[in-house]
Amino acid sequence: MTVFKSWRARAALFLAVVGPGFITANVDNDAGGIWTYSVAGAQFGYSLLWVMIPTTIALVVVQEMASRMGAATGKGLSDLIREEFGFRVTFFLMLALVLTNFGNVMAEFAGVASSLQLFHVPKYVSVPLAAAIVWLLVVQGTYSSVEKIFLVASGFYVCYIVAGILAHPDWRAAAFATVTRPQDVGIRNYGYVYMVIGLVGTTIAPWMQFYLQASVVEKGVTMRQYRGSRWDVIVGCFFAAIVAWFIIVACAATLHSVGRTEIRDAADAAQALRPLAGENAYLLFAAGLFNASLFAASILPISTAYAVCEGLGFESGLDKKFHEAPVFYWLYTLIIVVGAGVLLVPRFLSQVVNGIVLPFVLIFMLLLINDRELMGAHVNSRAFNAVAWVTVTVMIALTLAMFVTQL
Numbered sequence: 018m019t020v021f022k023s024w025r026a027r028a029a030l031f032l033a034v035v036g037p038g039f040i041t042a043n044v045d046n047d048a049g050g051i052w053t054y055s056v057a058g059a060q061f062g063y064s065l066l067w068v069m070i071p072t073t074i075a076l077v078v079v080q081e082m083a084s085r086m087g088a089a090t091g092k093g094l095s096d097l098i099r100e101e102f103g104f105r106v107t108f109f110l111m112l113a114l115v116l117t118n119f120g121n122v123m124a125e126f127a128g129v130a131s132s133l134q135l136f137h138v139p140k141y142v143s144v145p146l147a148a149a150i151v152w153l154l155v156v157q158g159t160y161s162s163v164e165k166i167f168l169v170a171s172g173f174y175v176c177y178i179v180a181g182i183l184a185h186p187d188w189r190a191a192a193f194a195t196v197t198r199p200q201d202v203g204i205r206n207y208g209y210v211y212m213v214i215g216l217v218g219t220t221i222a223p224w225m226q227f228y229l230q231a232s233v234v235e236k237g238v239t240m241r242q243y244r245g246s247r248w249d250v251i252v253g254c255f256f257a258a259i260v261a262w263f264i265i266v267a268c269a270a271t272l273h274s275v276g277r278t279e280i281r282d283a284a285d286a287a288q289a290l291r292p293l294a295g296e297n298a299y300l301l302f303a304a305g306l307f308n309a310s311l312f313a314a315s316i317l318p319i320s321t322a323y324a325v326c327e328g329l330g331f332e333s334g335l336d337k338k339f340h341e342a343p344v345f346y347w348l349y350t351l352i353i354v355v356g357a358g359v360l361l362v363p364r365f366l367s368q369v370v371n372g373i374v375l376p377f378v379l380i381f382m383l384l385l386i387n388d389r390e391l392m393g394a395h396v397n398s399r400a401f402n403a404v405a406w407v408t409v410t411v412m413i414a415l416t417l418a419m420f421v422t423q424l
Contacts, residue, residue: 025043037232038084038250040316041225042076042257046264047313048128049121050219051177051306054261055286057212060269060278063187063194066265068213069246070195072220073258078401080250080381081347082386083226086235088243095231095328097385107328110377117374118224120323122356125317131284135303141405143357144308148357151315156346160335163315170312171253174260176305183298186270195262202372214373214415220261221408229321231327235334238393267298277313318352373414373416378411 045055057065083094089098100108128146130140155163196376229250236248272278272289287302319335322345326333332342339346383405386397398406 022094027160028134034265036168036236036249037229037236037358038080038246039253040164040167041229041232041254041262042080042250042253043329044167044309044313044316045176045222045225046174046177046257046260046309047121047125047219047317048122048124048131048262048306048310051128051264051309052263052280052286053212053215054264055268055272056280057216058270059286059289061209062269062273063191063266064077064199066191066194066211066214067196067198067221069079069258069262069265070217072217073254076221077251077254078404079221079226079382079408080229081247082247082382082397082401083230084233084238084250085243086382086386086393087230088238088240089237089392091234091239093323093327093333094227094382094385095326097326097391099328099330099389100380100390101114101385101391102381104329110381111325111328113374113377114223114227114324117319118317119355121222121224121351122314122352123315123322125310125314126357128306129314130322132287132303132307132356133309135284135287144357145298147311148313148353151311151318152353154315154351155319155335156339157351158335160232163230163335164236167312167316170237170308171256173305174256174299174307176308177260177267178263179297180301181267183295184267184303185272186266189271191266192420209363210343210418214412217415218373218375220258221375223316223374224320226378226382227324228316231320231323231333257398267302284320314353315358318349318356321352322346322349325341364380373412376412376416377410379405 084095087096091098095107095111098110126144126147130144133141133143141281154166158166185231221339233246268280268286272280272286277289280289284303284306285305286300323333325331326342326345329344331344333345334342337345383397384393387402390398
């Protein structure tokens, strides 16, 4: 009976804090991410699946760091960077983040348009309607109501797991490729290096750390409830990685096997799957794309508004009314209007830019989380520091390798 009560108490604690970690990890499987995973499977088959294991480990470590900093300090990441490194550094970091996120938001609305065009809905109807829904959801809602909707949307990613199963992949080959690095491609192959950066950049995007830490703070999670919050992060990261794995596997088993390597966007991947994996896989892929695009089109502008307002000292938060945080809501509105208005942007490029910008964000996070005056007893362990610094070093090395191989 005591054991049952203990488990029930732990479950209650987890349900009380679940949200920020699970939502943040899964929203990164957005339109650009789905396209990136699809292209990886179509062009390289199963040979890039090994990237998912180290990337997932790095994702868990980075997300846990952001969540722990939010719980320990009660402040967002931009707020801490401004306090510790000054306004000038924060301004340029925010500028880079805004420019990167604009590309990502445009890609999300392009994903909404292309997914509904599969069901014969013109983009001149779907995009304005999606933008209005996204805007009203946040402006008229509270943090609690918005979080509940986002959690429901996160569950729809199971569509890609089912689609991957319906593609009837070679499970043995996929499993083997996941735990071994292929020898026939490598650092000298520009396309392969470019794709590795894109995979890491779409799995661990810079905006995620700002959104997660701000969400933990706004939800009111402290170190007393942090054990449940840590599990929220871990479960969310693994679920997001499993979804990504199945997208790569689905496209490797179908598109790569017939030599269909050119994919313009995620909707094109869904169309290509139709004759190869069946009508049900096509419908699941298309429905999942719409959900992912609308989901990300909501959260990316919120993340940007959080980061900029915290960094520049303006009021922010979903529990505040428009007149209480005007800069936050006007910036959110501007990003949606511009993002919905511009649809023709290379989606994969934005994922690679994510990978290039990521090391700079992680360096600031590492300096902050290892500051004992700021974090007290909650500084990083040696293992966490090792994984995080290796991630930074590898991303910088891959970016340099990409430029060198291009030259």
